Amino acid sequence: MKELMIGNAAVARGLYEAGVQVISSYPGTPSTEITEFAATYDEIYCEWAPNEKVAMETAFGASLRGVRTACAMKHVGLNVAADPLFTLSYTGVTGGLVVCVADDPGMHSSQNEQDSRHYAIGAKVPMLEPADSAECKEFAKLAFEISETFDTPCLLRMCTRIAHAQSVVELEDRVVPECPAYEKNPAKYIMAPANAIKRHPVVEERTRKLTEYAETASVNRLEIGGTQIGIITSGACYQYVKEVFGDAVSILKLGMVNPLPVQKIKAFAQMVNKLYVVEELDGIIETHCKNIGVNVIGKELFTPLGEYSQKSIAAAFGLPAKETVTADTPVPMRPPVMCSGCPHRGMFYVLSKNKITVLGDIGCYTLGSAAPLCALDSTLCMGASISGLHGYNKASKGGTENQSVAVIGDSTFMHSGMTGLANIAYNGSNSTVIILDNSITGMTGHQQNPTTGYNIKGDPATKIDLEALCHALGINRVRVVDPYNLDECEKAVKEELAVAEPSVIISRRPCVLLKYVKPKKPVVVDKDKCRSCKRCMKLGCPSVHIDADGKAGIDNTLCVGCGVCEQLCPFDAIHDGE
Amino acid sequence: MNTKGIVIAGVGGQGSLLASKLLGRVLVNEGYDIKVSEVHGMSQRGGSVITYVRYGDKVYSPVVQSGEADYIISFERIEAARYAHLLKKGGVIITNTQRIDPMPVITGAAEYPEQILEELTAKGVQIEAMDALTLAEEAGSSKAVNIVLMGQLAKHFHIEYDKWIEALEQTVKPRFVELNKKAFKLGYEFSA
Numbered sequence: 096m097k098e099l100m101i102g103n104a105a106v107a108r109g110l111y112e113a114g115v116q117v118i119s120s121y122p123g124t125p126s127t128e129i130t131e132f133a134a135t136y137d138e139i140y141c142e143w144a145p146n147e148k149v150a151m152e153t154a155f156g157a158s159l160r161g162v163r164t165a166c167a168m169k170h171v172g173l174n175v176a177a178d179p180l181f182t183l184s185y186t187g188v189t190g191g192l193v194v195c196v197a198d199d200p201g202m203h204s205s206q207n208e209q210d211s212r213h214y215a216i217g218a219k220v221p222m223l224e225p226a227d228s229a230e231c232k233e234f235a236k237l238a239f240e241i242s243e244t245f246d247t248p249c250l251l252r253m254c255t256r257i258a259h260a261q262s263v264v265e266l267e268d269r270v271v272p273e274c275p276a277y278e279k280n281p282a283k284y285i286m287a288p289a290n291a292i293k294r295h296p297v298v299e300e301r302t303r304k305l306t307e308y309a310e311t312a313s314v315n316r317l318e319i320g321g322t323q324i325g326i327i328t329s330g331a332c333y334q335y336v337k338e339v340f341g342d343a344v345s346i347l348k349l350g351m352v353n354p355l356p357v358q359k360i361k362a363f364a365q366m367v368n369k370l371y372v373v374e375e376l377d378g379i380i381e382t383h384c385k386n387i388g389v390n391v392i393g394k395e396l397f398t399p400l401g402e403y404s405q406k407s408i409a410a411a412f413g414l415p416a417k418e419t420v421t422a423d424t425p426v427p428m429r430p431p432v433m434c435s436g437c438p439h440r441g442m443f444y445v446l447s448k449n450k451i452t453v454l455g456d457i458g459c460y461t462l463g464s465a466a467p468l469c470a471l472d473s474t475l476c477m478g479a480s481i482s483g484l485h486g487y488n489k490a491s492k493g494g495t496e497n498q499s500v501a502v503i504g505d506s507t508f509m510h511s512g513m514t515g516l517a518n519i520a521y522n523g524s525n526s527t528v529i530i531l532d533n534s535i536t537g538m539t540g541h542q543q544n545p546t547t548g549y550n551i552k553g554d555p556a557t558k559i560d561l562e563a564l565c566h567a568l569g570i571n572r573v574r575v576v577d578p579y580n581l582d583e584c585e586k587a588v589k590e591e592l593a594v595a596e597p598s599v600i601i602s603r604r605p606c607v608l609l610k611y612v613k614p615k616k617p618v619v620v621d622k623d624k625c626r627s628c629k630r631c632m633k634l635g636c637p638s639v640h641i642d643a644d645g646k647a648g649i650d651n652t653l654c655v656g657c658g659v660c661e662q663l664c665p666f667d668a669i670h671d672g673e
Numbered sequence: 674m675n676t677k678g679i680v681i682a683g684v685g686g687q688g689s690l691l692a693s694k695l696l697g698r699v700l701v702n703e704g705y706d707i708k709v710s711e712v713h714g715m716s717q718r719g720g721s722v723i724t725y726v727r728y729g730d731k732v733y734s735p736v737v738q739s740g741e742a743d744y745i746i747s748f749e750r751i752e753a754a755r756y757a758h759l760l761k762k763g764g765v766i767i768t769n770t771q772r773i774d775p776m777p778v779i780t781g782a783a784e785y786p787e788q789i790l791e792e793l794t795a796k797g798v799q800i801e802a803m804d805a806l807t808l809a810e811e812a813g814s815s816k817a818v819n820i821v822l823m824g825q826l827a828k829h830f831h832i833e834y835d836k837w838i839e840a841l842e843q844t845v846k847p848r849f850v851e852l853n854k855k856a857f858k859l860g861y862e863f864s865a
Contacts, residue, residue: 099697124713203712260735261709338734406738417740419758422792426755427783429775431720467780637719640779652815
């Protein structure tokens with residue numbers, strides 16, 4: 096049967112067909128749907144872990160027990176899971192273990208555009224890179240064969256244009272390999288120095304064997320198209336190259352991007368007059384070529400920045416651009432915004448109004464940085480709001496403690512905010528942390544987490560009590576506010592900043608996009624009372640605008656009647672629509 | 674057959690993913706090779722969202738680039754203009770006339786270019802503009818703007834009407850089928 100599938104769904108299908116039994120992941124664009132689709136197969140145990148490190152270690156345990164297992168994450172998630180990865184390389188596996196990692200060139204939804212191939216090189220593990228959905232499925236299955244044959248975790252590298260591009264996939268049946276009886280093997284699995292020192296040469300020997308495999312592997316495919324131009328490429332770049340040149344050039348398409356073949360590349364170089372490497376982000380294949388004495392044209396022609404396309408590659412080769420028409424009038428930008436009725440907005444308004452320094456985190460609430468709220472001072476990585484605030488306050492010797500806060504979402508707090516909060520308590524900074532609890536992992540598209548009370552299947556699960564957790568982490572002052580109530584928020588922020596001990600404010604209201612949250616009727620503007628003061632515009636709500644008559648107007652298709660603008664109006668001109 | 678390109682442009686939350694799903698389904702049913710490229714995540718939060726659909730005998734790249742689109746389907750007036758450079762010579766823009774102010778316009782940092790479609794028409798671009806929001810509401814939900822526009826697009830294809838309806842039935846949840854069939858028909862019957 097043929098199906099049109101996004102790459103992530105095809106990977107999930109590959110995991111299913113490969114007989115995977117356990118998948119543990121943390122959501123992150125563009126990797127999230129791998130686990131979401133996998134969870135639709137009842138034969139696979141799937142879960143959302145609190146973070147990527149926990150996910151990979153869960154996969155480690157499943158492999159130790161002898162079953163095929165996987166975890167999925169975005170590129171920056173692999174930073175979090177790097178610790179288990181580098182030593183998993185030493186232990187190797189019992190059941191096949193595949194780590195799916197999705198890069199985001201062009202940063203559609205990420206804070207950097209790091210190239211995860213560096214991890215394959217650093218951890219000395221094999222990495223496959225599919226170029227369409229059919230390959231996503233095929234390579235996911237091959238990754239398990241490689242993992243088990245070479246006794247290693249295997250990375251499967253995706254990028255946005257593979258993960259979120261649909262193409263046709265042929266479905267096959269699921270085959271579950273037999274799970275061996277558990278056998279204790281301390282020399283392989285207890286990575287204390289005496290054992291680990293003996294595993295390192297095993298890793299080096301494995302890389303030698305994998306390089307040999309790369310020489311003949313069918314996924315490293317030669318497509319002959321004349322002797323003038325040769326191009327070495329992989330993944331989405333292969334598709335762009337084919338789009339530009341069709342069969343007019345010779346291509347070495349690498350399906351395995353670590354370790355890279357040596358003889359195969361040398362032989363290809365001999366075949367063609369001019370050899371190019373087309374790879375998004377860093378010049379990794381290029382550096383390998385140069386290391387083995389093969390002269391190639393790479394990053395001097397192709398940028399290390401952003402996402403490639405057939406257009407950018409054609410331009411780099413000096414081919415003419417296609418004819419286009421554009422309007423002369425500029426089209427205003429349309430940046431993403433917090434939704435109408437977003438519960439984060441009220442709290443950000445209060446912080447912005449009081450000119451508080453806000454160390455931010457990763458999630459929908461990063462959008463609080465946009466005009467007109469301009470409420471954020473920093474966003475670094477998952478969890479950095481809390482630990483960053485501690486350092487910021489320590490650096491000012493307490494001078495900033497009454498005018499700075501950290502903001503972090505419920506899921507991000509569970510991911511890596513807890514340890515930072517323990518540090519605030521333990522090392523005594525009088526810091527104020529605001530947990531923006533919208534009862535879901537929002538930005539990645541509504542995944543459950545340990546604070547929501549539901550698991551990945553939507554079944555009831557243990558709901559971690561944030562108040563009790565913060566108390567247990569050493570914070571005495573923990574209070575809950577409703578972000579739709581501006582006075583309550585302002586009072587809480589002012590009081591907690593003023594007290595001489597660390598505190599947590601939980602700003603709690605579920606995401607307005609959750610199905611169980613029923614919107615209220617749009618608010619109504621009393622045009623006679625409105626004096627065009629534009630106070631309501633300070634919220635940056637997409638539902639509120641100024642009409643042609645200069646008075647406030649409400650977009651009825653968007654407004655959910657949250658009433659925050661109502662509270663701002665000094666002339667009582669905005670009313671409940673109920 | 675050479676590869677054809679279609680661009681679906683809208684504002685996060687307007688349902689461009691469903692439109693591309695329907696288009697993908699009908700083209701797969703017709704036996705084409707096809708690729709659809711979407712962007713999930715941050716831009717979906719009220720930002721400008723773009724989906725590429727390419728189909729033909731053999732499709733390589735999943736993205737449509739400057740001068741490669743046969744059709745641009747736009748869910749909002751200025752989104753049509755934002756991506757007009759993607760249109761190839763002789764291509765057609767099908768756009769909803771609805772205005773949704775982006776944040777820089779709301780805050781007064783930028784002006785909404787009211788006349789931008791007229792400007793593109795003056796430059797020779799073929800534009801089919803329609804009030805898809807009103808038609809969607811007539812069908813029963815303002816959320817059906819996406820399917821109204823797909824109905825208008827369908828007129829340009831040599832694919833039987835029933836095949837579109839079949840694909841629609843395969844794409845949307847059963848309880849929304851009737852509403853969407855109505856929206857599709859209203860879009861199909863509209864003459865720009």
